Amino acid sequence: MKKTITYFLLLAFSFVLFSCKKETENRWNVEIKTTEPVKITDISAAFYNDKIPFQNFKKDFGFFLAPQVPDATYEKKRADAIEKRVYKDALNKNNLANLEKQLAALFAHIKYYFPEFKIPQVYVFSSATELYEEPILYVPNKGVLFIDLSAFLGEKSEFYEGIDVYMRKEMTPQNVLPKVAETIAADYVPATPDHNKFLDKIINFGKLMILQDAFLPETMDQYKIHYSKDQQSWAISNEENIWNYFVENDLLFSDDNRLDERFLAKAPFSKFYTEIDPKSSPRVGAFIGWQICRQYLEKNPEVTLQKFLHLPATEIFNNSNYKPKN
Structure with a gap:
Protein backbone atom coordinates (compact mmCIF):
# COMPACT_ATOMS: atom_id res chain seq x y z
CA MET A 1 0.00 0.00 0.00
CA LYS A 2 2.83 2.38 0.89
CA LYS A 3 4.53 1.68 -2.44
CA THR A 4 1.27 2.36 -4.25
CA ILE A 5 0.84 5.74 -2.51
CA THR A 6 4.46 6.65 -3.24
CA TYR A 7 3.95 5.73 -6.89
CA PHE A 8 0.89 7.94 -7.24
CA LEU A 9 2.61 10.83 -5.44
CA LEU A 10 5.52 10.61 -7.87
CA LEU A 11 3.12 10.37 -10.77
CA ALA A 12 1.19 13.42 -9.57
CA PHE A 13 4.42 15.35 -8.99
CA SER A 14 5.61 14.48 -12.50
CA PHE A 15 2.28 15.60 -13.91
CA VAL A 16 2.55 18.97 -12.15
CA LEU A 17 6.07 19.48 -13.42
CA PHE A 18 5.03 18.54 -16.94
CA SER A 19 2.00 20.80 -16.80
CA CYS A 20 4.08 23.76 -15.59
CA LYS A 21 6.69 23.13 -18.24
CA LYS A 22 4.05 22.85 -20.93
CA GLU A 23 2.34 26.05 -19.72
CA THR A 24 5.65 27.92 -19.82
CA GLU A 25 6.53 26.67 -23.27
CA ASN A 26 3.09 27.59 -24.59
CA ARG A 27 2.88 30.95 -22.82
CA TRP A 28 2.62 32.87 -26.10
CA ASN A 29 0.38 30.39 -27.95
CA VAL A 30 -2.80 32.23 -27.04
CA GLU A 31 -6.20 31.86 -28.65
CA ILE A 32 -7.05 34.84 -30.83
CA LYS A 33 -10.83 35.01 -31.23
CA THR A 34 -11.13 37.97 -33.59
CA THR A 35 -8.83 39.21 -36.33
CA GLU A 36 -9.48 42.44 -38.15
CA PRO A 37 -8.60 42.37 -41.85
CA VAL A 38 -5.73 44.55 -43.05
CA LYS A 39 -5.83 46.37 -46.38
CA ILE A 40 -2.47 47.50 -47.70
CA THR A 41 -2.22 50.63 -49.85
CA ASP A 42 0.62 50.43 -52.38
CA ILE A 43 1.86 53.98 -52.89
CA SER A 44 4.44 53.01 -55.48
CA ALA A 45 1.81 51.34 -57.67
CA ALA A 46 0.39 54.80 -58.30
CA PHE A 47 3.77 56.56 -58.27
CA TYR A 48 5.21 54.43 -61.09
CA ASN A 49 1.97 54.34 -63.10
CA ASP A 50 2.57 56.44 -66.22
CA LYS A 51 -1.16 56.81 -66.78
CA ILE A 52 -1.64 58.73 -63.53
CA PRO A 53 -0.61 62.40 -63.87
CA PHE A 54 1.79 63.47 -61.15
CA GLN A 55 -0.58 66.17 -59.92
CA ASN A 56 -3.25 63.51 -59.38
CA PHE A 57 -0.74 61.38 -57.45
CA LYS A 58 0.25 64.43 -55.45
CA LYS A 59 -3.38 65.08 -54.59
CA ASP A 60 -3.87 61.55 -53.26
CA PHE A 61 -0.47 60.99 -51.65
CA GLY A 62 0.88 64.45 -50.94
CA PHE A 63 1.58 63.38 -47.35
CA PHE A 64 4.19 60.98 -48.73
CA LEU A 65 6.17 63.65 -50.57
CA ALA A 66 8.85 65.89 -49.09
CA PRO A 67 7.70 69.50 -49.57
CA GLN A 68 11.25 70.73 -50.16
CA VAL A 69 11.74 68.40 -53.15
CA PRO A 70 10.73 69.95 -56.51
CA ASP A 71 8.05 68.24 -58.57
CA ALA A 72 10.56 67.86 -61.41
CA THR A 73 12.70 65.61 -59.24
CA TYR A 74 9.77 63.32 -58.54
CA GLU A 75 8.81 63.32 -62.21
CA LYS A 76 12.32 62.13 -63.05
CA LYS A 77 12.18 59.40 -60.43
CA ARG A 78 8.84 58.18 -61.79
CA ALA A 79 10.43 57.61 -65.19
CA ASP A 80 13.60 55.96 -63.87
CA ALA A 81 13.84 52.47 -65.40
CA ILE A 82 16.00 51.04 -62.62
CA GLU A 83 13.69 52.32 -59.89
CA LYS A 84 10.78 50.67 -61.70
CA ARG A 85 12.72 47.40 -61.84
CA VAL A 86 13.44 47.58 -58.11
CA TYR A 87 9.75 48.15 -57.40
CA LYS A 88 8.70 45.25 -59.65
CA ASP A 89 11.20 42.95 -57.92
CA ALA A 90 9.92 44.09 -54.51
CA LEU A 91 6.39 43.03 -55.49
CA ASN A 92 7.64 39.70 -56.83
CA LYS A 93 9.52 38.96 -53.61
CA ASN A 94 6.82 40.21 -51.21
CA ASN A 95 3.31 38.93 -51.83
CA LEU A 96 0.98 41.69 -50.61
CA ALA A 97 -2.05 39.44 -50.10
CA ASN A 98 0.04 37.17 -47.88
CA LEU A 99 1.54 40.16 -46.06
CA GLU A 100 -1.97 41.44 -45.31
CA LYS A 101 -2.81 38.13 -43.60
CA GLN A 102 0.47 38.13 -41.66
CA LEU A 103 -0.06 41.71 -40.48
CA ALA A 104 -3.65 40.94 -39.46
CA ALA A 105 -2.38 38.09 -37.27
CA LEU A 106 0.40 40.27 -35.85
CA PHE A 107 -1.95 43.14 -35.02
CA ALA A 108 -4.41 40.72 -33.40
CA HIS A 109 -1.67 39.43 -31.09
CA ILE A 110 -0.61 42.97 -30.19
CA LYS A 111 -4.21 43.89 -29.43
CA TYR A 112 -4.58 40.76 -27.27
CA TYR A 113 -1.88 42.05 -24.91
CA PHE A 114 -2.54 45.77 -25.39
CA PRO A 115 -6.28 46.29 -26.00
CA GLU A 116 -5.73 50.02 -26.53
CA PHE A 117 -3.63 49.30 -29.65
CA LYS A 118 -5.15 50.90 -32.75
CA ILE A 119 -4.64 49.00 -35.97
CA PRO A 120 -2.79 51.37 -38.32
CA GLN A 121 -3.39 52.06 -41.97
CA VAL A 122 -0.59 50.23 -43.76
CA TYR A 123 1.24 51.72 -46.73
CA VAL A 124 3.98 49.99 -48.74
CA PHE A 125 6.33 51.64 -51.17
CA SER A 126 9.73 51.29 -52.80
CA SER A 127 12.47 53.80 -52.09
CA ALA A 128 14.73 51.98 -54.56
CA THR A 129 16.81 50.90 -51.50
CA GLU A 130 17.45 54.48 -50.34
CA LEU A 131 15.88 53.81 -46.93
CA TYR A 132 17.22 50.31 -46.34
CA GLU A 133 18.63 51.19 -42.91
CA GLU A 134 15.22 52.31 -41.54
CA PRO A 135 12.64 50.61 -43.76
CA ILE A 136 9.75 50.71 -41.27
CA LEU A 137 8.07 53.89 -40.07
CA TYR A 138 5.33 53.63 -37.44
CA VAL A 139 3.49 56.76 -36.32
CA PRO A 140 0.97 55.62 -33.69
CA ASN A 141 -0.57 59.04 -33.07
CA LYS A 142 -1.33 59.29 -36.80
CA GLY A 143 -2.38 55.67 -37.08
CA VAL A 144 -0.06 54.87 -39.99
CA LEU A 145 2.62 52.30 -40.77
CA PHE A 146 4.96 52.55 -43.75
CA ILE A 147 6.96 49.61 -45.12
CA ASP A 148 9.73 50.05 -47.69
CA LEU A 149 9.59 46.79 -49.64
CA SER A 150 12.82 47.57 -51.49
CA ALA A 151 14.65 46.79 -48.24
CA PHE A 152 13.47 43.17 -48.37
CA LEU A 153 14.60 41.76 -51.71
CA GLY A 154 16.89 39.03 -50.35
CA GLU A 155 20.54 39.31 -49.37
CA LYS A 156 21.77 38.35 -52.87
CA SER A 157 19.73 40.96 -54.70
CA GLU A 158 21.49 42.60 -57.64
CA PHE A 159 20.21 45.94 -56.37
CA TYR A 160 22.13 45.72 -53.09
CA GLU A 161 25.56 46.37 -54.55
CA GLY A 162 27.44 48.71 -52.22
CA ILE A 163 25.42 47.73 -49.14
CA ASP A 164 27.47 46.02 -46.42
CA VAL A 165 27.10 42.25 -46.46
CA TYR A 166 26.17 42.13 -42.78
CA MET A 167 23.25 44.48 -43.46
CA ARG A 168 22.03 42.39 -46.39
CA LYS A 169 21.56 39.35 -44.15
CA GLU A 170 18.43 40.88 -42.64
CA MET A 171 17.13 42.35 -45.92
CA THR A 172 14.99 39.34 -46.77
CA PRO A 173 11.22 38.90 -47.17
CA GLN A 174 11.20 36.76 -44.00
CA ASN A 175 12.30 39.81 -42.03
CA VAL A 176 9.42 42.13 -42.97
CA LEU A 177 7.07 40.95 -40.23
CA PRO A 178 9.72 40.80 -37.45
CA LYS A 179 10.89 44.30 -38.41
CA VAL A 180 7.33 45.59 -38.14
CA ALA A 181 6.83 43.80 -34.82
CA GLU A 182 10.12 45.16 -33.48
CA THR A 183 9.25 48.73 -34.49
CA ILE A 184 5.83 48.59 -32.82
CA ALA A 185 7.22 46.74 -29.77
CA ALA A 186 9.69 49.57 -29.15
CA ASP A 187 6.68 51.74 -28.27
CA TYR A 188 5.84 49.44 -25.35
CA VAL A 189 9.27 49.15 -23.73
CA PRO A 190 9.54 51.91 -21.10
CA ALA A 191 12.52 54.20 -21.44
CA THR A 192 15.11 54.03 -18.67
CA PRO A 193 17.06 57.30 -19.02
CA ASP A 194 18.46 57.12 -15.49
CA HIS A 195 19.87 53.62 -15.85
CA ASN A 196 22.87 53.40 -18.13
CA LYS A 197 24.53 50.24 -16.91
Whole structure:
Protein backbone atom coordinates (compact mmCIF):
# COMPACT_ATOMS: atom_id res chain seq x y z
CA MET A 1 0.00 0.00 0.00
CA LYS A 2 2.83 2.38 0.89
CA LYS A 3 4.53 1.68 -2.44
CA THR A 4 1.27 2.36 -4.25
CA ILE A 5 0.84 5.74 -2.51
CA THR A 6 4.46 6.65 -3.24
CA TYR A 7 3.95 5.73 -6.89
CA PHE A 8 0.89 7.94 -7.24
CA LEU A 9 2.61 10.83 -5.44
CA LEU A 10 5.52 10.61 -7.87
CA LEU A 11 3.12 10.37 -10.77
CA ALA A 12 1.19 13.42 -9.57
CA PHE A 13 4.42 15.35 -8.99
CA SER A 14 5.61 14.48 -12.50
CA PHE A 15 2.28 15.60 -13.91
CA VAL A 16 2.55 18.97 -12.15
CA LEU A 17 6.07 19.48 -13.42
CA PHE A 18 5.03 18.54 -16.94
CA SER A 19 2.00 20.80 -16.80
CA CYS A 20 4.08 23.76 -15.59
CA LYS A 21 6.69 23.13 -18.24
CA LYS A 22 4.05 22.85 -20.93
CA GLU A 23 2.34 26.05 -19.72
CA THR A 24 5.65 27.92 -19.82
CA GLU A 25 6.53 26.67 -23.27
CA ASN A 26 3.09 27.59 -24.59
CA ARG A 27 2.88 30.95 -22.82
CA TRP A 28 2.62 32.87 -26.10
CA ASN A 29 0.38 30.39 -27.95
CA VAL A 30 -2.80 32.23 -27.04
CA GLU A 31 -6.20 31.86 -28.65
CA ILE A 32 -7.05 34.84 -30.83
CA LYS A 33 -10.83 35.01 -31.23
CA THR A 34 -11.13 37.97 -33.59
CA THR A 35 -8.83 39.21 -36.33
CA GLU A 36 -9.48 42.44 -38.15
CA PRO A 37 -8.60 42.37 -41.85
CA VAL A 38 -5.73 44.55 -43.05
CA LYS A 39 -5.83 46.37 -46.38
CA ILE A 40 -2.47 47.50 -47.70
CA THR A 41 -2.22 50.63 -49.85
CA ASP A 42 0.62 50.43 -52.38
CA ILE A 43 1.86 53.98 -52.89
CA SER A 44 4.44 53.01 -55.48
CA ALA A 45 1.81 51.34 -57.67
CA ALA A 46 0.39 54.80 -58.30
CA PHE A 47 3.77 56.56 -58.27
CA TYR A 48 5.21 54.43 -61.09
CA ASN A 49 1.97 54.34 -63.10
CA ASP A 50 2.57 56.44 -66.22
CA LYS A 51 -1.16 56.81 -66.78
CA ILE A 52 -1.64 58.73 -63.53
CA PRO A 53 -0.61 62.40 -63.87
CA PHE A 54 1.79 63.47 -61.15
CA GLN A 55 -0.58 66.17 -59.92
CA ASN A 56 -3.25 63.51 -59.38
CA PHE A 57 -0.74 61.38 -57.45
CA LYS A 58 0.25 64.43 -55.45
CA LYS A 59 -3.38 65.08 -54.59
CA ASP A 60 -3.87 61.55 -53.26
CA PHE A 61 -0.47 60.99 -51.65
CA GLY A 62 0.88 64.45 -50.94
CA PHE A 63 1.58 63.38 -47.35
CA PHE A 64 4.19 60.98 -48.73
CA LEU A 65 6.17 63.65 -50.57
CA ALA A 66 8.85 65.89 -49.09
CA PRO A 67 7.70 69.50 -49.57
CA GLN A 68 11.25 70.73 -50.16
CA VAL A 69 11.74 68.40 -53.15
CA PRO A 70 10.73 69.95 -56.51
CA ASP A 71 8.05 68.24 -58.57
CA ALA A 72 10.56 67.86 -61.41
CA THR A 73 12.70 65.61 -59.24
CA TYR A 74 9.77 63.32 -58.54
CA GLU A 75 8.81 63.32 -62.21
CA LYS A 76 12.32 62.13 -63.05
CA LYS A 77 12.18 59.40 -60.43
CA ARG A 78 8.84 58.18 -61.79
CA ALA A 79 10.43 57.61 -65.19
CA ASP A 80 13.60 55.96 -63.87
CA ALA A 81 13.84 52.47 -65.40
CA ILE A 82 16.00 51.04 -62.62
CA GLU A 83 13.69 52.32 -59.89
CA LYS A 84 10.78 50.67 -61.70
CA ARG A 85 12.72 47.40 -61.84
CA VAL A 86 13.44 47.58 -58.11
CA TYR A 87 9.75 48.15 -57.40
CA LYS A 88 8.70 45.25 -59.65
CA ASP A 89 11.20 42.95 -57.92
CA ALA A 90 9.92 44.09 -54.51
CA LEU A 91 6.39 43.03 -55.49
CA ASN A 92 7.64 39.70 -56.83
CA LYS A 93 9.52 38.96 -53.61
CA ASN A 94 6.82 40.21 -51.21
CA ASN A 95 3.31 38.93 -51.83
CA LEU A 96 0.98 41.69 -50.61
CA ALA A 97 -2.05 39.44 -50.10
CA ASN A 98 0.04 37.17 -47.88
CA LEU A 99 1.54 40.16 -46.06
CA GLU A 100 -1.97 41.44 -45.31
CA LYS A 101 -2.81 38.13 -43.60
CA GLN A 102 0.47 38.13 -41.66
CA LEU A 103 -0.06 41.71 -40.48
CA ALA A 104 -3.65 40.94 -39.46
CA ALA A 105 -2.38 38.09 -37.27
CA LEU A 106 0.40 40.27 -35.85
CA PHE A 107 -1.95 43.14 -35.02
CA ALA A 108 -4.41 40.72 -33.40
CA HIS A 109 -1.67 39.43 -31.09
CA ILE A 110 -0.61 42.97 -30.19
CA LYS A 111 -4.21 43.89 -29.43
CA TYR A 112 -4.58 40.76 -27.27
CA TYR A 113 -1.88 42.05 -24.91
CA PHE A 114 -2.54 45.77 -25.39
CA PRO A 115 -6.28 46.29 -26.00
CA GLU A 116 -5.73 50.02 -26.53
CA PHE A 117 -3.63 49.30 -29.65
CA LYS A 118 -5.15 50.90 -32.75
CA ILE A 119 -4.64 49.00 -35.97
CA PRO A 120 -2.79 51.37 -38.32
CA GLN A 121 -3.39 52.06 -41.97
CA VAL A 122 -0.59 50.23 -43.76
CA TYR A 123 1.24 51.72 -46.73
CA VAL A 124 3.98 49.99 -48.74
CA PHE A 125 6.33 51.64 -51.17
CA SER A 126 9.73 51.29 -52.80
CA SER A 127 12.47 53.80 -52.09
CA ALA A 128 14.73 51.98 -54.56
CA THR A 129 16.81 50.90 -51.50
CA GLU A 130 17.45 54.48 -50.34
CA LEU A 131 15.88 53.81 -46.93
CA TYR A 132 17.22 50.31 -46.34
CA GLU A 133 18.63 51.19 -42.91
CA GLU A 134 15.22 52.31 -41.54
CA PRO A 135 12.64 50.61 -43.76
CA ILE A 136 9.75 50.71 -41.27
CA LEU A 137 8.07 53.89 -40.07
CA TYR A 138 5.33 53.63 -37.44
CA VAL A 139 3.49 56.76 -36.32
CA PRO A 140 0.97 55.62 -33.69
CA ASN A 141 -0.57 59.04 -33.07
CA LYS A 142 -1.33 59.29 -36.80
CA GLY A 143 -2.38 55.67 -37.08
CA VAL A 144 -0.06 54.87 -39.99
CA LEU A 145 2.62 52.30 -40.77
CA PHE A 146 4.96 52.55 -43.75
CA ILE A 147 6.96 49.61 -45.12
CA ASP A 148 9.73 50.05 -47.69
CA LEU A 149 9.59 46.79 -49.64
CA SER A 150 12.82 47.57 -51.49
CA ALA A 151 14.65 46.79 -48.24
CA PHE A 152 13.47 43.17 -48.37
CA LEU A 153 14.60 41.76 -51.71
CA GLY A 154 16.89 39.03 -50.35
CA GLU A 155 20.54 39.31 -49.37
CA LYS A 156 21.77 38.35 -52.87
CA SER A 157 19.73 40.96 -54.70
CA GLU A 158 21.49 42.60 -57.64
CA PHE A 159 20.21 45.94 -56.37
CA TYR A 160 22.13 45.72 -53.09
CA GLU A 161 25.56 46.37 -54.55
CA GLY A 162 27.44 48.71 -52.22
CA ILE A 163 25.42 47.73 -49.14
CA ASP A 164 27.47 46.02 -46.42
CA VAL A 165 27.10 42.25 -46.46
CA TYR A 166 26.17 42.13 -42.78
CA MET A 167 23.25 44.48 -43.46
CA ARG A 168 22.03 42.39 -46.39
CA LYS A 169 21.56 39.35 -44.15
CA GLU A 170 18.43 40.88 -42.64
CA MET A 171 17.13 42.35 -45.92
CA THR A 172 14.99 39.34 -46.77
CA PRO A 173 11.22 38.90 -47.17
CA GLN A 174 11.20 36.76 -44.00
CA ASN A 175 12.30 39.81 -42.03
CA VAL A 176 9.42 42.13 -42.97
CA LEU A 177 7.07 40.95 -40.23
CA PRO A 178 9.72 40.80 -37.45
CA LYS A 179 10.89 44.30 -38.41
CA VAL A 180 7.33 45.59 -38.14
CA ALA A 181 6.83 43.80 -34.82
CA GLU A 182 10.12 45.16 -33.48
CA THR A 183 9.25 48.73 -34.49
CA ILE A 184 5.83 48.59 -32.82
CA ALA A 185 7.22 46.74 -29.77
CA ALA A 186 9.69 49.57 -29.15
CA ASP A 187 6.68 51.74 -28.27
CA TYR A 188 5.84 49.44 -25.35
CA VAL A 189 9.27 49.15 -23.73
CA PRO A 190 9.54 51.91 -21.10
CA ALA A 191 12.52 54.20 -21.44
CA THR A 192 15.11 54.03 -18.67
CA PRO A 193 17.06 57.30 -19.02
CA ASP A 194 18.46 57.12 -15.49
CA HIS A 195 19.87 53.62 -15.85
CA ASN A 196 22.87 53.40 -18.13
CA LYS A 197 24.53 50.24 -16.91
CA PHE A 198 25.22 47.52 -19.45
CA LEU A 199 22.82 45.21 -17.60
CA ASP A 200 20.00 47.76 -17.97
CA LYS A 201 20.62 47.96 -21.69
CA ILE A 202 20.73 44.23 -22.39
CA ILE A 203 17.60 43.66 -20.31
CA ASN A 204 15.84 46.42 -22.24
CA PHE A 205 16.78 44.65 -25.45
CA GLY A 206 15.55 41.45 -23.84
CA LYS A 207 12.18 43.05 -23.16
CA LEU A 208 11.96 44.06 -26.79
CA MET A 209 12.68 40.48 -27.84
CA ILE A 210 10.11 39.09 -25.39
CA LEU A 211 7.49 41.30 -27.02
CA GLN A 212 8.42 39.74 -30.33
CA ASP A 213 7.96 36.31 -28.75
CA ALA A 214 4.47 37.41 -27.71
CA PHE A 215 3.57 39.12 -30.99
CA LEU A 216 5.07 36.47 -33.30
CA PRO A 217 4.74 33.11 -31.50
CA GLU A 218 5.20 31.10 -34.69
CA THR A 219 8.18 33.02 -36.08
CA MET A 220 11.67 31.51 -35.83
CA ASP A 221 14.02 33.16 -33.33
CA GLN A 222 16.65 33.92 -35.96
CA TYR A 223 14.29 36.29 -37.75
CA LYS A 224 13.24 38.04 -34.55
CA ILE A 225 16.85 38.96 -33.78
CA HIS A 226 17.76 39.32 -37.46
CA TYR A 227 20.37 36.57 -37.50
CA SER A 228 21.36 34.25 -40.28
CA LYS A 229 21.05 30.55 -39.52
CA ASP A 230 24.79 30.33 -38.81
CA GLN A 231 24.71 33.38 -36.53
CA GLN A 232 21.83 31.91 -34.57
CA SER A 233 23.68 28.60 -34.17
CA TRP A 234 26.85 30.39 -33.02
CA ALA A 235 25.00 32.43 -30.39
CA ILE A 236 23.24 29.35 -29.01
CA SER A 237 26.44 27.27 -28.95
CA ASN A 238 28.46 30.03 -27.27
CA GLU A 239 25.88 31.36 -24.80
CA GLU A 240 27.94 30.20 -21.81
CA ASN A 241 31.18 31.61 -23.24
CA ILE A 242 29.56 34.98 -23.94
CA TRP A 243 28.14 35.15 -20.42
CA ASN A 244 31.45 34.19 -18.83
CA TYR A 245 33.17 36.94 -20.79
CA PHE A 246 30.67 39.53 -19.55
CA VAL A 247 31.06 38.37 -15.93
CA GLU A 248 34.82 37.91 -15.90
CA ASN A 249 35.38 41.35 -17.41
CA ASP A 250 32.95 43.09 -15.00
CA LEU A 251 30.78 44.39 -17.82
CA LEU A 252 27.31 43.94 -16.32
CA PHE A 253 27.39 47.04 -14.14
CA SER A 254 29.70 49.04 -16.34
CA ASP A 255 28.52 52.41 -17.67
CA ASP A 256 31.02 52.38 -20.55
CA ASN A 257 28.98 53.42 -23.61
CA ARG A 258 31.52 51.78 -25.90
CA LEU A 259 29.92 48.47 -24.95
CA ASP A 260 26.90 49.48 -27.06
CA GLU A 261 28.96 49.49 -30.22
CA ARG A 262 30.71 46.26 -29.25
CA PHE A 263 27.71 44.13 -28.24
CA LEU A 264 24.41 45.86 -29.06
CA ALA A 265 24.73 47.79 -32.31
CA LYS A 266 24.22 46.39 -35.78
CA ALA A 267 27.59 45.13 -36.98
CA PRO A 268 29.16 42.23 -38.86
CA PHE A 269 30.19 40.65 -35.54
CA SER A 270 30.59 41.35 -31.82
CA LYS A 271 33.86 42.72 -30.48
CA PHE A 272 35.43 40.67 -27.69
CA TYR A 273 38.85 41.84 -28.87
CA THR A 274 39.96 38.25 -29.43
CA GLU A 275 40.68 36.08 -32.45
CA ILE A 276 37.11 34.74 -32.40
CA ASP A 277 35.56 38.10 -33.27
CA PRO A 278 35.12 37.56 -37.04
CA LYS A 279 33.29 34.28 -36.36
CA SER A 280 31.01 35.67 -33.66
CA SER A 281 27.40 36.75 -34.03
CA PRO A 282 26.56 40.46 -33.78
CA ARG A 283 24.49 41.97 -30.96
CA VAL A 284 25.26 39.18 -28.48
CA GLY A 285 24.33 41.55 -25.64
CA ALA A 286 20.77 41.62 -26.96
CA PHE A 287 20.83 37.83 -27.31
CA ILE A 288 21.92 37.36 -23.68
CA GLY A 289 19.38 39.90 -22.43
CA TRP A 290 16.70 37.91 -24.27
CA GLN A 291 17.72 34.66 -22.60
CA ILE A 292 17.76 36.28 -19.14
CA CYS A 293 14.25 37.63 -19.69
CA ARG A 294 13.04 34.27 -20.96
CA GLN A 295 14.38 32.49 -17.91
CA TYR A 296 12.79 35.09 -15.63
CA LEU A 297 9.37 34.48 -17.19
CA GLU A 298 9.85 30.72 -17.06
CA LYS A 299 10.48 30.94 -13.31
CA ASN A 300 7.77 33.55 -12.73
CA PRO A 301 4.83 32.52 -14.93
CA GLU A 302 2.38 34.51 -12.79
CA VAL A 303 3.95 37.82 -13.85
CA THR A 304 1.95 39.46 -16.63
CA LEU A 305 3.62 40.83 -19.73
CA GLN A 306 2.62 44.38 -18.82
CA LYS A 307 4.08 44.10 -15.31
CA PHE A 308 7.23 42.46 -16.64
CA LEU A 309 7.91 45.35 -19.01
CA HIS A 310 7.99 47.81 -16.09
CA LEU A 311 10.26 45.77 -13.81
CA PRO A 312 13.77 47.10 -13.13
CA ALA A 313 16.57 45.24 -14.88
CA THR A 314 18.20 44.21 -11.59
CA GLU A 315 14.96 42.64 -10.36
CA ILE A 316 14.56 40.65 -13.56
CA PHE A 317 18.17 39.54 -13.45
CA ASN A 318 18.19 38.61 -9.76
CA ASN A 319 14.95 36.64 -9.97
CA SER A 320 15.80 34.91 -13.22
CA ASN A 321 18.58 32.87 -11.59
CA TYR A 322 20.01 33.00 -15.07
CA LYS A 323 22.22 30.15 -16.13
CA PRO A 324 23.44 29.85 -19.73
CA LYS A 325 22.19 26.77 -21.53
CA ASN A 326 24.98 24.43 -22.51
